[in-house]
Amino acid sequence: MNGAPSGETVLAGLPSLPGLYRQAVALVVRRTIGRAPVASALPSARHRVHGVRIDLAELTRFEQELGSAARDKLPSAYLHTVAFPVAMSVLARPDFPLPLLGMVHLSNEVHQDRQVAASEVLDIVAYSEDLRPHAAGTQVDVVTEVDVAGRRVWTGRSVYLARGVRLDASGPRTSDAExxxxxxxxxxxxxxxxxxxxxxxxxxxxxxxxxxxxxxxxxxxxxxxxxxxxxxxxxxxxxxxxxxxxxxxxxxxxxxxxxxxxxxxxxxxxxxxxxxxxxxxxxxxxxxxxxxxxxxxxxxx
Amino acid sequence: MADQAGSQNAARTPRTAVVIGGNRIPFARSGGAYAYSSNKDMLIAALDGLVARFGLQGERIGEVAAGAVLKHSRDFNLTREAVLGSALSPETPAYDLQQACATGLETVVGLSNKIRLGQIESGIAGGVDSASDAPIVVSEGLRRVLLDLSRARTPQQKIKALGRLRPKDLSPNAPTTGEPRTGLSMGEHQALTTAAWNISREAQDELAYRSHQNLAAAYERGFFADLMTPYRGLTRDANLRADTSPEKLATLKPVFGTSLDTPATMTAGNSTPLTDGAALVLLGSEEYATANNLPMLATIVDAEAAAVDFVHGDEGLLMGGVHAVPRLLQRNGLTFDDFDFFEIHEAFAGTVLSALAAWEDEDYCKRVLGLDGALGSIDPSKLNVNGSSLAAGHPFAATGGRIVATLAKTLSEKGGRGLISICAAGGQGVVAILEARN
Missing domain, CATH: 3.10.129.10 (Hotdog Thioesterase)
Structure with missing residues (x-):
């Protein structure tokens, strides 16, 4: 990882998801035995990967598993899948205050300006924001942005909930409306x-x-x-x-x-x-x- | 005789295409008399009977078109193979067509258009389906391993391909009646439409009862004597229950729509059963029929296909014909009052009754069909007068041939004009107009 301006970390390539999960398990163990501190604020870090290319065989398997036509254009949800390891690398940071494992996915919202061809080269950045209390714990937004040739083509915002985690007991809580x-x-x-x-x-x-x-x-x-x-x-x-x-x-x-x-x-x-x-x-x-x-x-x- | 009864210089202006006759085998219930007969077997049986009835041995027919909805990949040339297995001239060309349950009617439309254009003088159209002898395919996992194995060149590649095989890959897949895009079965789709149009259980059972009564009466007066060839011990449609009654039908348990908030009304009695069978019609130009001294039962006037968006809930799956009919009537300057017979395919009693209700609904006709008002009502005494699919059964691709031959013969006996509407999977519908010859 190289330090970059404005708290940005440029990764050498897409991180390995199994590796991130192993890292998360190790962190759980270290926190459980009290050797690792738990942060109380979100890291300002943004993780970026340049030059991501689509593997056509993987794309085809994804499209066929979902029952969609195997096109040369990327399904909108597939861009989430491609960018997911970058988002996960933010959640798996030792200074990220919530436990990655067991977090619940509450919602997802995507804005896509145009269709993206499988041949286009993607720049992906992910960061977290808006750590806030929830009636059942603490929630956080993870934002993922995909650029092609310097222009934004896809933005996704996922909201996750860490159940039972209270970072600040005095903070306001959104209550579950009837x-x-x-x-x-x-x-x-x-x-x-x-x-x-x-x-x-x-x-x-x-x-x-x-x-x-x-x-x-x-x-x-x-x-x-x-x-x-x-x-x-x-x-x-x-x-x-x-x-x-x-x-x-x-x-x-x-x-x-x-x-x-x-x-x-x-x-x-x-x-x-x-x-x-x-x-x-x-x-x-x-x-x-x-x-x-x-x-x-x-x-x- | 051969397919050249018309002028040597094929007419370039549209001519008239007529129905000369038809032949089908009795329809069997799935797993019944035709449990071990293949699509090709049944298509040849229907073809043999047609050839015998009209003396077509050794004749080169202009073209034979047929299809099957549940078709094995080895039957890629099903109709041509059936022709080669028949007494027709081996020089008779043939093609397969598939448009779900509209397959049979669409073959009639296609070949009659070729006749009208002067491209052929005679044609045999129809279809076949077996729910008993349905193709079963290997699982997607096994299929991919086998395909990769066939492409592998080295032993290592072969071992790698085989290594991906898992025990669950060995269980085969049978075809389903589920719509690929929605996952709902055809019956569940119809249950939604039936509920949306508030079609009662009593009305559906009554329609099913009339279908059995009408089909039984047609057999009694020998109506099918020259439209059918017995096969494998069957001389009548095995599904026909001449002794059924609305009371008996009322005792059956609902099978579709049981998870809706509205009462479930669709039973095995007012839905078509899975069926095996084949049906064909002989078509020709007027010149061909005259030159060969063959009857002309009816003229094929015009046809129309439509499709609806059932994926986003805009319309019911089996409402395609409801959209096609007003377009066909408009093009021909006709209204329901101009028709003496209506053949609306009874996929389910609810399908027919939903169509009738839709055409009577002024708001629906204006809003959805873009008409000035309600399309009109259909007199039940003009509807499916010789029985339809609820009584006869519904071997998917064979239904069009059964209906065209039945209506053509009805028109030759009674005169007048008839309308056919057949709904099909994928939200499709094909409709056609036939007219008596005099």
């Missing part, structure tokens, strides 16, 4: 997710977080069973909402109850056309238990 009871809309899709969904998505996305892989590995981290990757749901949502985007694409997903694997997820897609574009609102819920898994929208111009 949620209205969930009424399932008419489904327009039914996604059957088998027990291997998490392992297969891990293989195509590189996100080998143990909570997605199997019952035993998920239980080690306090889950009752393996759960689907939030980004798997997001990628399917975006692809099904707008099959062939040509220009700007914005989308957001808010995660509710995790999807235990295996599962049948019912989803409702509702499209509204407006001058110059369309917006598709999406709700996903448990077909069996009538509990919402996520809500989201996709806007294409």
């Amino acid at each position: 949620r209205p009871p969930f009424t399932a809309p008419r489904p327009t899709a039914l996604w059957t997710l088998d027990a291997g969904t998490g392992r297969r998505y891990a293989a195509v996305s590189g996100d080998w977080n143990p909570i997605h892989l199997s019952g035993p590995t998920a239980r080690v981290l306090g889950m009752r069973t393996a759960i689907a990757h939030g980004m798997y749901l997001a990628a399917r949502m975006v692809d099904q909402a707008v099959a062939a985007p040509t220009g700007a694409l914005d989308w957001r997903i808010d995660f509710a109850a995790p999807v235990p694997l295996p599962a049948v997820v019912a989803a409702s897609f509702t499209r509204t056309r407006y001058d110059g574009g369309e917006r598709v609102d999406v709700v996903g819920w448990s077909a069996e238990r009538r509990k919402p898994h996520f809500t989201g929208w996709v806007r294409a111009e």
